[in-house]
Amino acid sequence: MPSHALTGVTRRRDSAPTAAPPTPIPIPHPVTHIAIHGAAGYTGQELLRILAGHPEVSVVQVTSGSFEGRAVGEVFPGLATFYDLRFAGRDAVPPAAAEVVFLGLPHGEAMAAVPPLLAAGKRVIDLSADFRLQDPTAYPTWYQRAHTAPELLATFAYGLTEWCREEVREARAVANPGCYPTGALLAVLPALAADLADPTTLIIDAKSGVSGAGVKATETTHFVQANESLKAYRVAHHQHTPEIEQMAARVAGRPITLSFTPHLVPMNRGIATTAYAALRPGVTEDAVRQVYAERYAEAPFVRLLPVGHFPDTAQVRGSNQCHLQVVVDERTRRLIMLSAIDNLVKGASGQAVHNLNVMMGWPETTGLGAPPVVP
Numbered sequence: 001m002p003s004h005a006l007t008g009v010t011r012r013r014d015s016a017p018t019a020a021p022p023t024p025i026p027i028p029h030p031v032t033h034i035a036i037h038g039a040a041g042y043t044g045q046e047l048l049r050i051l052a053g054h055p056e057v058s059v060v061q062v063t064s065g066s067f068e069g070r071a072v073g074e075v076f077p078g079l080a081t082f083y084d085l086r087f088a089g090r091d092a093v094p095p096a097a098a099e100v101v102f103l104g105l106p107h108g109e110a111m112a113a114v115p116p117l118l119a120a121g122k123r124v125i126d127l128s129a130d131f132r133l134q135d136p137t138a139y140p141t142w143y144q145r146a147h148t149a150p151e152l153l154a155t156f157a158y159g160l161t162e163w164c165r166e167e168v169r170e171a172r173a174v175a176n177p178g179c180y181p182t183g184a185l186l187a188v189l190p191a192l193a194a195d196l197a198d199p200t201t202l203i204i205d206a207k208s209g210v211s212g213a214g215v216k217a218t219e220t221t222h223f224v225q226a227n228e229s230l231k232a233y234r235v236a237h238h239q240h241t242p243e244i245e246q247m248a249a250r251v252a253g254r255p256i257t258l259s260f261t262p263h264l265v266p267m268n269r270g271i272a273t274t275a276y277a278a279l280r281p282g283v284t285e286d287a288v289r290q291v292y293a294e295r296y297a298e299a300p301f302v303r304l305l306p307v308g309h310f311p312d313t314a315q316v317r318g319s320n321q322c323h324l325q326v327v328v329d330e331r332t333r334r335l336i337m338l339s340a341i342d343n344l345v346k347g348a349s350g351q352a353v354h355n356l357n358v359m360m361g362w363p364e365t366t367g368l369g370a371p372p373v374v375p
Contacts, residue, residue, distance in 0.1 A: 031058045035094040038104035040064035046349035052082040054367030065090035124173040131156040131175040142239045159355040179347030180240040183273040187339035190295040192252040197277035202258040209267040270313030275337040285328035311340030318373035320350035
């Protein structure tokens with residue numbers, strides 16, 4: 001009798017039927033449990049959107065001072081099929097299972113929330129400004145309040161991932177950068193690190209969509225005030241200035257004082273940054289491009305555009321990408337550095353998830369691979 005095979009049974013010549021080996025029972029993939037405190041703002045909603053597609057995590061708690069008791073899907077209908085959660089109150093304690101807590105709280109509130117979280121053994125990623133500046137005396141000047149947990153400032157790694165990756169990897173707490181500093185620093189740091197330009201001449205001009213001002217409407221961000229209008233604000237005293245200076249000085253190896261001017265533009269999201277500095281003698285555009293290309297060669301979210309192409313906020317919208325361009329103006333001998341990011345993704349929640357991936361040892365692009373939404 002010829003040999004032949006049947007499903008689940010192998011029949012051989014002169015042998016009894018033999019059962020196939022049992023199918024192994026799959027082991028559930030372990031996930032990291034996440035809490036998001038202050039999840040009802042723009043950055044909290046963006047975190048929920050990104051984490052809905054993240055294979056390594058499960059969101060187990062969301063809090064809000066405005067929507068306590070309401071379902072996530074009721075407040076954010078687009079997320080209804082992704083989350084079966086209700087908002088807890090703003091003072092809710094994270095469940096024991098939550099290993100990482102994202103803080104999307106207003107500036108000034110995170111410094112009170114962080115100490116008990118760290119004491120409970122949680123990892124913390126703070127999207128507010130409360131732990132970004134290492135000098136506690138700077139907070140009254142730039143944020144009009146004293147820092148109530150200065151002893152914890154050194155605990156936080158600054159979360160500009162492409163430049164602070166190793167610190168983030170070892171940290172239990174990360175201060176996620178501001179949206180303006182992210183766009184500005186990614187554009188200027190390679191030039192400062194390689195001493196291509198004079199840092200004392202650095203000028204940064206940036207323009208942001210209205211979502212950068214937060215979810216709460218103000219007289220400035222009300223539709224009839226912001227629409228069909230472009231204007232500068234907080235000129236010469238914007239609170240992100242010392243954050244940019246702090247990181248720029250660290251990379252340049254010397255104190256830096258720069259000019260930073262933000263503008264509000266009538267679009268929902270995005271930041272376009274143009275920075276200028278006097279070029280060092282003998283530096284060519286080819287040399288500048290080589291420095292930038294080499295510095296970001298292993299950065300999955302930063303792209304130096306081809307010559308003649310310029311960053312466009314529409315081309316990064318909804319993504320964790322940063323597009324860069326560098327130009328040498330031979331007539332003025334100035335280096336012009338340009339970037340475009342989505343302020344809510346690369347400038348906030350996407351960068352926070354990037355930092356989570358580095359902290360947990362996952363591939364950096366995990367959960368962040370979605371392309372831009374164009375148009």
